[in-house]
Amino acid sequence: MNAYLKPVPTPSKISAPFWAAARRHKLVLQRCERCRAFIYYPRPRCPECLDDRLTWEEATGRGTVYSFTVVRRAASRAFSDAPYILAIVELEEGPHITTNILAAPEAVRIGMKVTAYFDDVTPECTLVKFKPADA
């Protein structure tokens, strides 16, 4: 197995439950106990009502491509897997997540249905990516 060269996230006290769930191949989102909004990225207060009573709920893992670009030039040797797809996925629960789509660049379209895919990039880190729902 080749060493994974790209930078990996450093979980914070607030984001640690998200990354721990990803290790278990679960996508979880914060949810506000007061206004019931789903929240992503992890943060200490609800962006809708500012309440700090947030819990974690498992998400469906389903979403649609909100926007994307194809990265064709590697920014460094770590990104030599270009071309790859950098995308914003609108989750079924509402929040948008910046991610990668695992598909051929010419196959991706705005509005296409995608499902979460859990990429165990290191023994400690799993990244949440997406693949076409019909794949």
Ligand SMILES: [Zn+2]
């Ligand atoms: Zn709220």
